[in-house]
Amino acid sequence: VTATIRVREDLCIGGGQCVFAAPDLFAQRDEDGVVVLLAERPAPEQVSAARRAAALCPVSAISVTDV
Numbered sequence: 001v002t003a004t005i006r007v008r009e010d011l012c013i014g015g016g017q018c019v020f021a022a023p024d025l026f027a028q029r030d031e032d033g034v035v036v037l038l039a040e041r042p043a044p045e046q047v048s049a050a051r052r053a054a055a056l057c058p059v060s061a062i063s064v065t066d067v
């Protein structure tokens, strides 16, 4: 199964939990720590990490949708 990841930069508070959970999928901008999505379409083996990141995000800025 694969998925599409979306991030809401306007909601992100830059805590970095998503980067901790899935460093291959998320990074943070140097200037303000706002999330940078590295891969909109994760590889199948990355989907569970993407879901963990979404669950950890304190402001629900990450969505993972099955495709």
Ligand code: SF4
Residues within 6 Å of the ligand: 007, 011, 012, 013, 014, 015, 016, 017, 018, 019, 028, 033, 034, 035, 056, 057, 058, 059, 060, 061, 062
């Ligand atoms: S976990 Fe959520 S709030 Fe924190 S950096 Fe990632 S997207 Fe932003």
